[in-house]
Amino acid sequence: MSNDSNLTPDEIQFTNAFNAQRVVLAGFARCSSKEELHIVRDAFFIGLASDLRLQEYEAVREAIITNNAVAKAASSKNTFQATVEAARKANDGFEDGRNINAWDYMVIALKARAMSVSSDLDEIWMTLENGRLEWLAAANGAHRMKTLLKGALENQCGGVPTEGDISDAKMVWMYALSLSIPSLKNLAETWQKLVEMPDKLLPLIGYKAELWDCRKSEWASIDRGVQAAAERGGSTLEEAWNL
Secondary structure (H helix, E strand, O other): OOOOOOOOHHHHHHHHHHHHOHHHHHHHHHOOOHHHHHHHHHHHHHHHHHHOOOOOHHHHHHHHHOOHHHHHOOOOOOHHHHHHHHHHOOOOOOOOOOOOOHHHHHHHHHHHHHHHOOOOHHHHHHHHHHHHHHHHHHHHHOHHHHHHHHHHHHHHOOOOOOHHHHHHHHHHHHHHHHOOOHHHHHHHHHHHHHOOOOOOOOOOOOOOHHHOOOOOHHHHHHHHHHHHHHHHOOOOHHHHHHO
């Protein structure tokens, strides 16, 4: 946390609380579905509201500590999810005309607090969520190609492929990844023509190794784009290749 003298006390408190919850927020990189992403998002909201000591958090806190499912899940891999599910069902027991439960009330208050210090929690979160979902779609779409390429490397090279063979295989896989990344659509189409690929979905059909040159500027653009997509999704190409 920076002690920048230009920050107001409210900005300092919010920044400290946000930084304390970064480890929770980073959990987006381990998610494999939108449902899992929303568990991480809501756990982040719980932690942030707690650290900010929001009055609206108290009813949610009470719902968590009195929930039997949370107690049963204590110290297990399900603690995280059980806590969030209990929090979402929180009800403060008051009838004041609000058509929302205590959880929604807390989230509204939290977002309002964030906006008061020029921090848009929805924008912050959606950047992470969209990046992760985009990368998952790309990785899933190219998974069959990766499996095929790895199998070919083992069969052709006696289980010990050369660095060049691996690099060639990764190029084909990265091209397959680019097909599911909207921002790379035009680059993928350009590459398809450049390497004389008959079918953009079947890059190994009519494969001409001499045309798949990683030194070409057209490939550099795809390379950078795919790596950027992996980073937005909380991953790396090397990690995804080794999965």
